[in-house]
Amino acid sequence: ARRLERLMIGRERERARLRSDFDDVVATSSCRLFTLIGPAGIGKSRLVADFLEHVVDGSATVAGGRALSYGEGITYWPLVEMLVHLGIEPSEAIRSSPAETQLATRALLEERARDRPLVLVMDDLHWAEEPMLDLVEHVVDWSRAAPILVLCVARPELLDVRPGWGGGKLNATSILLEPLA
16 A cells, blocks of 8 residues: 655655646646656655645645546546546536547636636546547647646656657646656
């Protein structure tokens, strides 16, 4: 079992960058993509847990979802989990085509973020299917006037599937977690 309640040691630069990006989201009422990349066991989940302690004080609504490495018909599983956390019926977002799903999801998330900043945590993104990755990029690229931080956690395999993940976006940060000294 993971011991996420232990004191956070190290990762000061990464912690500061994540908190700073969240502060920018709130200050500018904009959407940002923040991706933590690293091998299994490097501390990605611990860093996310530390960050969420920072925003759980009521400064944001947090919802999370996890991409699964198994199963059929699970293309939008992380989205379904997030929508359920937010109290939104998944059928309000998932439509008959990926393009319609992107538009409906973005509208729902923007609406929810108008009341309070939104932090969406997407875990194990390296296992996500292409339409889910497209959905994340659509939300990040097209959301306007809505404070949304999309926090993605992935192993380096994500870059095998999407070599340009987050690249070229002014509103994206990717951090490769290295082993602690």
